[in-house]
Amino acid sequence: MIYLLRRFAFYVAAFFVALTFNFFIPRLMPGDPSARIIASFQGRLNEAQIDAIRQSYGLTGSLWEQYLTYMGSVFRLDFGISTVQFPEPTASLLFYGATWTLVLVGLAVFFAFIIGSMMGIHAAWNRGGFFDSFFTPINVMMNAFTPAIVALLLFYAFSLQLQWFPLGRAHSTEIMPGFTFLFIGNVLYHATLPVLSIFLVSFGGWHLGMRNVMINLLNEDFVILARAKGLSDRRVRYRYVARNAILPQITALALSIGFLLGGALVTEQVFNYPGLGKFTFTAIGSRDYSFIQGQLLLLTASVLVANMLSDIANVILDPRLRT
């Protein structure tokens, strides 16, 4: 319990650091967001109007007051008003996009982690064999192909040339959203290629991580003892070695969520998928600062939540932490 509480305290502190970053970055840069809007009116604004714009960006008062206003608005989930889709609040856009991004990243991480770890277990158990010396390098190399490229290649091959998969969107417009087989099937059909491209660039990492930790564990005394007791290979492999090797993997999984979400931003751009990345892209184009800052906060928060979940999973899997 103390362990979990300490971790929780760290996440709260880390979130405040992220908030502070987010607060100071625009204020340290030359020309704040409001200056751009004010400049676009080419001097046709009077003092009061300029003040109103600056106030809507929380740029009035002393730095400390601005900081408090900012903190307050974040905890009310008030990220300001989107300039791209004008009267819409940024928060609702953020959560709409985040839902689709979570679908993509969730599916991809699920498959990549399970398949990658299983391959790693297999490679470590038969280390030096054909599977290990052939697939380990290949899988890890795929890890170094950026999501942008894999997405582009898949898009070219399967969407443009073979036309097996759609050119964009999360679901067809003619199907009513709802919990029907038709709709869910349609969503999965549209998500196949984006999920595949995130999957392809991430499963190699789990393969290598699992393999390397497993190989180190296989020479430990407890494994030799387990085998000497005559336990079945299966039991030694999964209950003894893999259960220990999965612990650092789960920690790494939580840390990689940020990287994967970043990768999803690019993938969505290629597949024209209406997730956070697509909206971020339009926000970059029109310099919609409230959205861009909001996505950083939302992604940071989700990484922190993922880390918290991994700590809880570690406590469940590892009795040594339960003191």
Place this chain on the structure above:
Amino acid sequence: MSELTHTPSIALTSRGDKATDTMRAPTQQELMRELGVKPKPGWTSRLPPSVAAFVTNGKGMAGVVILLALVLTAVFAPLLSSYDPGRRAGKPHVQPSYEHVLGTTRMGKDVFTQLVHGARVSLAVGFGAGIFAAMIGLAIGISSGYFGGKVDDILTFFVNVVLVLPGLPLIIVIATMVEQASPMVIGLVLALTGWGWAARTIRTQTLALRTREFVLSAELMGEKKWRIILVEIFPNMLSFVMGGLVLGTIAAILAEAALEFIGLGDPNAVTWGTMLFWAQRNMALQSGAWWEVFPPCLAIMLTGAALVLVNFAVDEITNPQLKASRNIGRIRKFLSRRGRSADVF
């Protein structure tokens, strides 16, 4: 290794196995060949051990050769093509031909010229950011591991914060704020956000080294702290720094390409990322101009693959059990061919 060469051949082969009884016992040379043991030490044995470990690693050397080829291409880019990468060189979307080896872009720029010139910026930013990140990681990792106490607590907190802050979204925020991010700015931001892993592994390693005899005796002899760090601890960190450097470079090259691809870079710079950006913006794939998209893709993939190969070698040097695992395959095959159980490993 010496254990293997002196393994008596009789013990392994003639244990009442009928098939082997009728055959003559293999000579030691044949056994050594089967187990992949070199008869004579090669020229590599004269190198310092850390270098030799790297040079004899096939995967690592393959990666180094690919990287060298890429770097040479980048350095001699102006000699390889007579076009200007930023200027129109022909009609738009010309197919690959003798005149334009990889065709032209929508703007009529020569793709091959852009590719080799783009390698300069992309590789420089990647390696620059990788080296810088490894340096920060080294400095922070060693000091938090060696000094311990309060220093360690504070530094570890920052390492953990850097690890949990999502890199790419953070860079997106910074890059939008500085209007158009030049490759230099992108590299700097990548280095400042990408040193977490290196710092963490180096700290762990320093903690392990700090209590070793050679460090303790240096402390007893009254060596200065900076000298202990630089002369006693740092040389043992080289492979970890290399690992951090390689991983940092991979991350930087990929992140730079991704950032420029989504339009956050300077669109006038010629890099692999901006090539992809223009290709995507001009709908190159949709209009069938695959030659505008594939070359930068392949270049980035090749660089990534080469760095991964180097990282394999570094991994095997830092973690000897991984290296041993390569020989286990040969020994297993050797045993199973003789009908012996290979289950002992």
